[in-house]
Amino acid sequence: MNATDDGDVILELKDITKAYSGIVALKKADLKLRRGAVNVLVGENGAGKSTMMRIIAGVERPTLGEIWMDGERIHLNSPADAVRHGIGIVFQELNLFGNLSVAENIFATREITRGLRGIDHKAQVEKANEFLNRLEAGISADTLAEDLPIGQQQLVEIARAVSLDTRILIMDEPTSALSAAEVDVLFRVIADLKARGVAIVYISHRLEELMRIGDYITVLKDGQITGHAMVKDIDTRWIVRSMIGSDAKDFAKQVEHEPGAEVFRTEDICLPRAQGGYAVDHVSIGVRKGEILGIYGLMGAGRSELFECIMGRHEHYTGKIFVEGEELKGRDTTRRIREGLSLIPEDRQREGLVQSMSIADNLSMASLSQFLKAGFHIDLKREKEAIANAIRNLSIKAKNPDLDVTSMSGGNQQKVVIGKALMTGPKVLLMDEPSRGIDVGAKADVFRTMRRLAGEGLAILFSTSDLEEVMALSDRIAVMSNGRLVMVVDRKDATEDMVISASAEGHKTKRMHA
Amino acid sequence: MTTATQTAATGNHLSTGAALLTLMKLRTFIALFAVIIFFSIFAPNFLSTANMILMSKHATQNAFLAIGMTFVIITGGIDLSVGSIVGLCGMIAGGLIMYGVALPLGYTVYFNVVEVAIIVAIVGIVIGAVNGLLITRLNVAPFIATLGTLYVARGMALLYSDGQTLPNLTGREDLGNQGFSYLGSGSILGLPVSVWILIVVALGAAYFARFVPLGRHIFAVGGNERASRMSGIRVNRVKMFVYMFSGFCAAIVGLVISSELMASHPATGTNLELNAIAAAVLGGTSMSGGRGTIGGTIIGAFVIGILSDGLVMMGVSSFWQMVIKGLVIIVAVVVDQAQRRLQQRVTLMQMAKAG
Numbered sequence: 018m019n020a021t022d023d024g025d026v027i028l029e030l031k032d033i034t035k036a037y038s039g040i041v042a043l044k045k046a047d048l049k050l051r052r053g054a055v056n057v058l059v060g061e062n063g064a065g066k067s068t069m070m071r072i073i074a075g076v077e078r079p080t081l082g083e084i085w086m087d088g089e090r091i092h093l094n095s096p097a098d099a100v101r102h103g104i105g106i107v108f109q110e111l112n113l114f115g116n117l118s119v120a121e122n123i124f125a126t127r128e129i130t131r132g133l134r135g136i137d138h139k140a141q142v143e144k145a146n147e148f149l150n151r152l153e154a155g156i157s158a159d160t161l162a163e164d165l166p167i168g169q170q171q172l173v174e175i176a177r178a179v180s181l182d183t184r185i186l187i188m189d190e191p192t193s194a195l196s197a198a199e200v201d202v203l204f205r206v207i208a209d210l211k212a213r214g215v216a217i218v219y220i221s222h223r224l225e226e227l228m229r230i231g232d233y234i235t236v237l238k239d240g241q242i243t244g245h246a247m248v249k250d251i252d253t254r255w256i257v258r259s260m261i262g263s264d265a266k267d268f269a270k271q272v273e274h275e276p277g278a279e280v281f282r283t284e285d286i287c288l289p290r291a292q293g294g295y296a297v298d299h300v301s302i303g304v305r306k307g308e309i310l311g312i313y314g315l316m317g318a319g320r321s322e323l324f325e326c327i328m329g330r331h332e333h334y335t336g337k338i339f340v341e342g343e344e345l346k347g348r349d350t351t352r353r354i355r356e357g358l359s360l361i362p363e364d365r366q367r368e369g370l371v372q373s374m375s376i377a378d379n380l381s382m383a384s385l386s387q388f389l390k391a392g393f394h395i396d397l398k399r400e401k402e403a404i405a406n407a408i409r410n411l412s413i414k415a416k417n418p419d420l421d422v423t424s425m426s427g428g429n430q431q432k433v434v435i436g437k438a439l440m441t442g443p444k445v446l447l448m449d450e451p452s453r454g455i456d457v458g459a460k461a462d463v464f465r466t467m468r469r470l471a472g473e474g475l476a477i478l479f480s481t482s483d484l485e486e487v488m489a490l491s492d493r494i495a496v497m498s499n500g501r502l503v504m505v506v507d508r509k510d511a512t513e514d515m516v517i518s519a520s521a522e523g524h525k526t527k528r529m530h531a
Numbered sequence: 532m533t534t535a536t537q538t539a540a541t542g543n544h545l546s547t548g549a550a551l552l553t554l555m556k557l558r559t560f561i562a563l564f565a566v567i568i569f570f571s572i573f574a575p576n577f578l579s580t581a582n583m584i585l586m587s588k589h590a591t592q593n594a595f596l597a598i599g600m601t602f603v604i605i606t607g608g609i610d611l612s613v614g615s616i617v618g619l620c621g622m623i624a625g626g627l628i629m630y631g632v633a634l635p636l637g638y639t640v641y642f643n644v645v646e647v648a649i650i651v652a653i654v655g656i657v658i659g660a661v662n663g664l665l666i667t668r669l670n671v672a673p674f675i676a677t678l679g680t681l682y683v684a685r686g687m688a689l690l691y692s693d694g695q696t697l698p699n700l701t702g703r704e705d706l707g708n709q710g711f712s713y714l715g716s717g718s719i720l721g722l723p724v725s726v727w728i729l730i731v732v733a734l735g736a737a738y739f740a741r742f743v744p745l746g747r748h749i750f751a752v753g754g755n756e757r758a759s760r761m762s763g764i765r766v767n768r769v770k771m772f773v774y775m776f777s778g779f780c781a782a783i784v785g786l787v788i789s790s791e792l793m794a795s796h797p798a799t800g801t802n803l804e805l806n807a808i809a810a811a812v813l814g815g816t817s818m819s820g821g822r823g824t825i826g827g828t829i830i831g832a833f834v835i836g837i838l839s840d841g842l843v844m845m846g847v848s849s850f851w852q853m854v855i856k857g858l859v860i861i862v863a864v865v866v867d868q869a870q871r872r873l874q875q876r877v878t879l880m881q882m883a884k885a886g
């Protein structure tokens with residue numbers, strides 16, 4: 018770890034302290050970013066990674082401390098300042114204008130104009146498509162941003178940042194909604210940028226990604242730097258140890274209990290796509306009491322859409338859904354929840370959280386009817402207890418549950434969304450990428466909770482793009498590809514190769530085009 | 532050395548900043564006391580009991596509308612029709628007392644005062660339900676839907692009596708519909724009846740917002756409609772409720788005003804919706820939805836009520852009154868924004884110093 022000071026420093030944070038109401042997010046932290054290298058930043062949820070990046074991007078100002086660039090002290094008072102200094106960022110939470118097209122998003126604030134004739138939309142779309150193709154995103158630049166699923170929105174964000182042609186490029190969990198194939202493409206783009214001398218900051222909770230792409234690694238813990246090394250000198254055990262101070266807890270292992278009778282079944286669920294074809298293509302699947310069914314698939318495989326159909330979100334799906342042998346009628350989310358279904362949505366900002374409410378109110382908003390006295394009066398004491406329980410069970414880092422939910426780090430917000438769904442006391446739990454953005458320790462917590470709930474008789478369907486996760490956690494593995502359910506196997510009989518090749522099945526023809 | 536001076540300066544900023552922040556947080560209260568103190572010095576008789584009661588009656592009218600408006604604004608909507616509902620409900624109350632309801636066979640039914648009040652309240656709720664249906668079922672933007680009902684309800688109020696005032700709503704002993712004046716002029720323990728009703732409605736609304744699931748859901752819907760829907764909240768039901776409740780509040784005001792004047796005039800309540808919005812905003816309700824309190828709104832309504840009456844008593848011309856009222860509203864919102872920024876800065880300094 019002595020040999021870490023070689024390399025060519027472009028930006029340096031010195032003694033940076035950042036305080037929010039009630040919490041110090043960064044305490045005298047130092048950071049050096051090197052040119053032509055991938056500078057990795059890791060740490061638990063709430064360690065202060067995003068805060069540090071927001072400071073470099075000029076979004077937040079440090080309470081104390083200095084920023085030096087190329088040997089000169091600089092002041093970043095606004096995002097525009099940062100852009101002037103050649104700093105670009107992909108934020109952890111998506112930041113697109115939903116009502117604008119992808120091209121307009123990519124060129125926002127630096128539109129291509131033709132003198133007095135205004136914005137040259139055609140040129141913008143062409144240029145934007147170029148960037149998107151480099152990422153093999155398969156997105157057309159004239160679609161509206163809000164019509165894209167979250168993974169594709171993330172690709173648009175990345176395309177925008179790459180197109181800025183910056184000297185420093187920060188990526189705060191850019192792959193949290195991407196699957197293996199997209200990650201590979203992104204890594205090729207990063208390698209290319211690196212070769213051109215760009216300093217890249219890369220934040221992720223997927224440790225194997227860090228090992229693959231990183232050159233330098235810095236570990237943050239509770240706002241302080243606790244480790245710095247070259248990636249080639251270390252392994253994932255080292256990362257985990259410096260991050261959480263001990264070795265990783267194992268993913269919860271399968272408990273040997275026999276799943277019970279089938280509680281949930283879908284028959285022939287179909288959801289037509291606007292452009293023709295099916296987003297969900299005749300999916301029939303069953304889950305038994307106490308069973309965890311992992312659904313693996315690439316981006317756009319139709320997992321989220323399947324979950325949304327099951328929750329009654331789409332008016333025009335066809336097919337049947339049964340809970341405990343009873344067919345569910347209607348297309349009404351409220352009723353589905355009452356009938357024992359619950360969904361943890363993939364996009365926590367748009368569909369999971371109410372940003373203007375406190376942590377506590379977010380947790381209890383879906384389950385208020387459980388705390389009623391006399392049919393209408395909420396028993397605040399019981400509500401409070403339940404909230405405290407949820408915070409404890411999921412180890413949510415919330416000093417005071419009455420603070421705004423937006424004051425928490427991304428990973429902790431995700432845990433609030435999970436907690437909210439669990440508090441409704443469902444029979445069948447649908448989890449769409451539940452581990453998105455949560456750290457290794459917390460992941461183990463969430464998985465243990467899933468195991469415990471399954472042990473108590475809950476049926477769980479969860480989707481993931483993480484192979485290791487689906488192999489470690491599922492009793493049975495289903496693979497979806499291009500809307501179709503291509504394989505369902507027992508965990509015992511599954512191999513990684515089987516799962517990977519199945520997930521590509523429906524995409525073969527589509528990938529050729531791209 | 533530089534560090535030392537810096538710390539000292541920080542310390543100074545900190546204490547003044549914190550003090551300023553406390554002031555700003557209490558700004559609605561301070562505004563209330565400021566107007567009271569100001570007028571008690573400059574307006575003769577301002578502090579007399581008679582004037583206090585008169586002013587509280589006026590402020591009460593604003594407060595009713597503002598309570599309903601607060602819920603509507605928290606869901607992210609707006610209700611422009613309340614002023615017109617006040618007018619129409621007043622006319623219906625007057626009509627029911629004076630003429631009753633003519634049945635086809637030449638009979639006329641008269642209702643006693645309690646029945647009249649119930650019927651009028653239902654009319655208010657029904658107009659609110661029309662707003663709600665337009666917004667939830669037909670997807671009309673709240674601003675447009677309630678602008679439409681603003682005109683329709685006002686037009687109907689004018690049509691009802693061909694624009695005439697219905698005077699002398701004393702009722703007749705033989706018809707058993709006397710006593711309408713109690714609502715507007717009666718008093719219990721020295722406080723006007725309408726103030727008592729306000730206390731009940733306000734406490735009820737505050738209780739509802741905190742202790743009843745539907746009340747909590749109002750905040751969720753305004754904060755993030757999509758997430759609310761995914762959490763199983765019946766968004767349409769919540770919206771229907773807030774517009775119906777707003778209509779109900781407007782109906783009460785219609786009754787109170789007619790009862791006080793013992794006459795119904797079809798133009799009653801014109802522009803009252805703007806006072807209600809102003810009161811809610813003064814009380815800290817966020818126009819973008821998701822945040823607001825009943826307590827703040829009530830104080831806001833009293834600030835606006837006292838301000839209007841005080842200026843009248845001082846003999847300020849009605850043109851200047853408008854200018855002043857507008858300025859107060861703008862200043863309130865500016866202070867609100869400044870408070871948010873200052874709050875951040877103060878906590879930053881505090882924490883950085885401590886850490």
Ligand SMILES: Nc1ncnc2c1ncn2[C@@H]1O[C@H](COP(=O)(O)OP(=O)(O)OP(=O)(O)O)[C@@H](O)[C@H]1O
Nearest residue numbers: 037042062063064065066067068424425426427428
């Ligand atoms: N606007 C804010 N107001 C108050 N506290 C905040 C605010 N933003 C962040 N924090 C706090 O600062 C700390 C650091 O948050 P940050 O978002 O930097 O964490 P992170 O390392 O990016 O975590 P994650 O992996 O979950 O994204 C957290 O404890 C968080 O609660």
Ligand SMILES: [Mg+2]
Nearest residue numbers: 066067109427
């Ligand atoms: Mg973060």
